[in-house]
Amino acid sequence: xxxxxxxxxxxxxxxxxxxxxxxxxxxxxxxxxxxxxxxxxxxxxxxxxxxxxxxxxxxxxxxxxxxxxxxxxxxxxxxxxxxxxxxxxxxxxxxxxxxxxxxxxxxxxxxxxxxxxxxxxxxxxxxxxxxxxxxxxxxxxx
Amino acid sequence: xxxxxxxxxxxxxxxxxxxxxxxxxxxxxxxxxxxxxxxxxxxxxxxxxxxxxxxxxxxxxxxxxxxxxxxxxxxxxxxxxxxxxxxxxxxxxxxxxxxxxxxxxxxxxxxxxxxxxxx
Numbered sequence: 001x002x003x004x005x006x007x008x009x010x011x012x013x014x015x016x017x018x019x020x021x022x023x024x025x026x027x028x029x030x031x032x033x034x035x036x037x038x039x040x041x042x043x044x045x046x047x048x049x050x051x052x053x054x055x056x057x058x059x060x061x062x063x064x065x066x067x068x069x070x071x072x073x074x075x076x077x078x079x080x081x082x083x084x085x086x087x088x089x090x091x092x093x094x095x096x097x098x099x100x101x102x103x104x105x106x107x108x109x110x111x112x113x114x115x116x117x118x119x120x121x122x123x124x125x126x127x128x129x130x131x132x133x134x135x136x137x138x139x140x141x142x
Numbered sequence: 143x144x145x146x147x148x149x150x151x152x153x154x155x156x157x158x159x160x161x162x163x164x165x166x167x168x169x170x171x172x173x174x175x176x177x178x179x180x181x182x183x184x185x186x187x188x189x190x191x192x193x194x195x196x197x198x199x200x201x202x203x204x205x206x207x208x209x210x211x212x213x214x215x216x217x218x219x220x221x222x223x224x225x226x227x228x229x230x231x232x233x234x235x236x237x238x239x240x241x242x243x244x245x246x247x248x249x250x251x252x253x254x255x256x257x258x259x260x261x
Contacts, residue, residue, distance in 0.1 A: 020170050045202070045233050052169050052204050060171070102242040108216070110209035113241050117205055120240045 005128045008083050008135070011076040018059045018067055026073060027051055030084070033077040039140065046121035047082055047138050053114040054086040054134050062088030062132055085135040092131030149177050152184065158192045158257060159184055168203040178210040182217055191223035192260050196253050198229035208243060215247065224248075228256040 007013070016022055030051065031044050039047070058071040066089065074085040101112045119125045124137040151162040161181060168174060185191050195211070197203075211227075218225040228250045230238065238244040250256040 020172075042233065048202060049204070049237070052202075056171065056204060056206060107242060107246055108212060110212040111205075113205035113208060117237065117240065 005133065008074045008076050008085055011074040011083065011085070014073045014075075015070040016055070016073050017070050018063075023055055027055075030075050030077065030082070033075075034082050037077055037079050039082065039138075043082075043138060043140065047084075050118040050122045050125075050136050050138075051084060051086075053118050054084070054136065057114050057134075058086050058088035058090075061093065062090035064090060066090070080140045082138045083135070084137075085133060087133035090132055092128075092133075094131055095127050148180060149173060150180055156257075158194055158260060160194045160196060160253065162196045162198060163200050166199055166201045168200055168207040171206055174204075174206050174210050178213060181214050185214070185217050185221060185223065189221060189223075191218060191221055193218055193223060194226045194228060194253060194256050194260075196229045196256075197227065197231065197234065198253075200234065201231065203234060203237070205241075208237070208241060211247070212243075224260055226250060226256040226259055228253045 014026055016026060027048060031048060034044055034047060055071065055073070062071070063069050069089050071089070072085075072087045076083045095115055098115055099106050099112060101107070101109065101116055106112065115125075118134070118136060122136040123139040126135050127133065149164045151164060153160045161184065163177070165173065168177070181193070181195075185193060193214075195214075215225050225247065226249075227247050229252060230249060235244070235249070238247070238249065248256075248259065250259060
């Protein structure tokens, strides 16, 4: 088992329903902790964007119609690092097979940008072997 | 049945339809779907529509919102129309750059510049 398959040590774990108020509440809680730790506006923009994409992917693509199922979100906010894991109860997917949404043939397609944005905005993005859990880390620059 | 409250501010002037968002965050799937349908109905009102979407109130948007904009762009082109985007916050513009969608859309700093750009 690899490190990103296991729980983030010391993290807070939340079961999240597909409910906008619940999702917004969790994101705001994580961003408030990040702000209190000194993460600037640009960092919080990045974390919000990546977290929103990961949660949407989990419900929309991971659960594929299992609308009553919760997803699990773990988060740990430290002075220099925000560590988040999002896990769904679906069969998972292979992120290596995702087409590049920035190529000319894919540019006008309306979907397929979520994982790319997560990778662009977070310092590290790692999927577990099954592909139903993503762990994302944002590190403050020294 | 009561009609859902619009999440858009729409104005028509000199043949150009300008759309602004009520919400600061364009993230929620259901909200994006409603916005997309409302804009689509605006596009379908005329042949060769001239549509200007202003992001002046918007702080955050998701890839689903980008997808909706692409679908709107297709619809405008199918009707031989023109789409312009304007007033995009620098942080959000960066999302367009990273995804290369700044190459797909005609984006202007201000609504005045966007209005001037229509053929």
